[in-house]
Amino acid sequence: MWLCTSAVRSGVRADAFSGMLPHRWAAGSASHQVQDQRKISMARLQDLPEGMRSYLTDLPCPVFATQPWVRGPSLRDRKVAIISTAGLHRRTDRPFASGAGDYRIIPGDTARGDLVMTHLSQNFDRTGFQQDWNVAFPLDRLRELAAEGKIGGVADYHYSFMGATGPEQMQAVTGELARLLHGDAVDAVLLVPI
Amino acid sequence: MGGLAHYLEHAGIPTTSISLIREHSERMRPPRTLWVPFELGRPLGVPNDAAFQRAVVLAALQLLEVEDGPVVLQDYAVEAPAVITSADGWACPLNLPPVEAAGEIGPLTTAFQQEMQQMRSWYDLAVSRRGSTTVGASGLHIEALADFICTLLAGRIPQVPTAEIPLVRRVNLVADDIRALYAEALTAQPGQDVVGADQLADWFYTETAAGRVFHALRAAGSNREDAELQAITGSLAVPARLASGA
Numbered sequence: 342m343w344l345c346t347s348a349v350r351s352g353v354r355a356d357a358f359s360g361m362l363p364h365r366w367a368a369g370s371a372s373h374q375v376q377d378q379r380k381i382s383m384a385r386l387q388d389l390p391e392g393m394r395s396y397l398t399d400l401p402c403p404v405f406a407t408q409p410w411v412r413g414p415s416l417r418d419r420k421v422a423i424i425s426t427a428g429l430h431r432r433t434d435r436p437f438a439s440g441a442g443d444y445r446i447i448p449g450d451t452a453r454g455d456l457v458m459t460h461l462s463q464n465f466d467r468t469g470f471q472q473d474w475n476v477a478f479p480l481d482r483l484r485e486l487a488a489e490g491k492i493g494g495v496a497d498y499h500y501s502f503m504g505a506t507g508p509e510q511m512q513a514v515t516g517e518l519a520r521l522l523h524g525d526a527v528d529a530v531l532l533v534p535i
Numbered sequence: 536m537g538g539l540a541h542y543l544e545h546a547g548i549p550t551t552s553i554s555l556i557r558e559h560s561e562r563m564r565p566p567r568t569l570w571v572p573f574e575l576g577r578p579l580g581v582p583n584d585a586a587f588q589r590a591v592v593l594a595a596l597q598l599l600e601v602e603d604g605p606v607v608l609q610d611y612a613v614e615a616p617a618v619i620t621s622a623d624g625w626a627c628p629l630n631l632p633p634v635e636a637a638g639e640i641g642p643l644t645t646a647f648q649q650e651m652q653q654m655r656s657w658y659d660l661a662v663s664r665r666g667s668t669t670v671g672a673s674g675l676h677i678e679a680l681a682d683f684i685c686t687l688l689a690g691r692i693p694q695v696p697t698a699e700i701p702l703v704r705r706v707n708l709v710a711d712d713i714r715a716l717y718a719e720a721l722t723a724q725p726g727q728d729v730v731g732a733d734q735l736a737d738w739f740y741t742e743t744a745a746g747r748v749f750h751a752l753r754a755a756g757s758n759r760e761d762a763e764l765q766a767i768t769g770s771l772a773v774p775a776r777l778a779s780g781a
Contacts, residue, residue: 402538411547463736468718479579483592485589533552
């Protein structure tokens with residue numbers, strides 16, 4: 342079935358805010374605006390600059406004939422891995438090439454200072470990641486959830502692909518990636534874009 | 536991201552995805568998706584806010600317990616706090632060396648080198664406080680970054696540690712390291728950690744000597760007789776809206 346729901350955390354649909362002015366047009370001082378926790382952010386297509394909006398609107402997306410759905414144990418018993426498409430890798434690893442469909446391995450004990458991003462697009466914010474890797478690679482958050490018993494554990498290995506790569510470019514390696522994840526006893530993958 | 540989720544699920548791995556572009560998720564229909572209304576580049580919403588990030592991660596993971604498959608797309612209703620934008624009248628607190636909009640390459644590169652030193656103090660403080668840096672993907676030491684770009688601007692091919700990375704790619708990695716150094720230095724200053732990406736780009740490309748050097752490098756590239764230099768300098772990425780220079 343096709344299920345489209347609204348987050349229940351606040352009980353308010355995201356589009357309930359659509360009547361607000363985008364924050365860049367709103368009146369008030371910068372300090373006031375920074376304190377405002379309910380400003381419209383720029384992830385909605387209609388809020389993006391025209392060139393970027395057209396690019397994203399026209400981007401080909403594959404349509405799949407099947408819709409696989411794999412069940413698993415309760416969340417508190419699952420081992421979770423992160424897969425990012427931010428072009429992340431260890432500092433000593435090879436930088437990604439544009440459009441590459443290969444991946445990099447990020448061991449679970451990688452220190453935050455050892456992770457860099459070589460997805461060099463000018464079209465997304467980098468300052469968040471520069472200040473805190475968890476904004477794109479929430480490994481610390483997974484560790485906390487595991488310590489609290491909300492999830493069963495954190496994978497020993499995580500992975501990253503290059504961003505702005507067509508899904509078909511990645512398809513060739515997903516079989517081997519699945520085997521690696523099975524080998525790590527992973528039964529939940531959190532996919533994080535950039 | 537939606538395609539990757541489909542392929543992994545097909546291979547037997549349960550997935551849940553965060554989505555920044557809802558329209559793409561609607562078209563690709565991956566198994567479980569949490570659409571978040573955050574800025575591109577910030578899928579968890581806010582840096583240095585563990586509680587906010589934790590709530591997003593948990594909301595995405597909880598989709599694994601939804602039984603109504605095979606396609607679930609949920610909207611995350613909480614907005615991220617605003618960042619400072621161009622319209623807010625923001626100004627960089629540092630007094631950077633003055634740079635003429637156009638002029639001799641010598642004074643420009645000298646101003647660039649001085650500016651890098653000025654940024655370095657704040658950058659070092661940022662690294663000390665955060666315990667990490669994103670600078671370094673180019674493989675060059677920080678001290679060598681400015682020299683690399685200035686050598687190119689002078690019309691020579693810089694020496695690099697290894698030839699493993701194509702020079703065109705290396706130039707953009709070096710440029711990105713410089714931008715990251717400036718961003719990390721700036722956001723370490725009091726009250727500057729909420730400067731938005733657009734504001735930061737405006738500042739970098741219109742107010743700093745580094746930005747002027749990047750513009751000069753791109754402009755010089757089109758005049759080079761050397762095809763390799765022309766290709767290298769012409770590849771330097773600058774946001775389209777700022778590509779015309781200061």
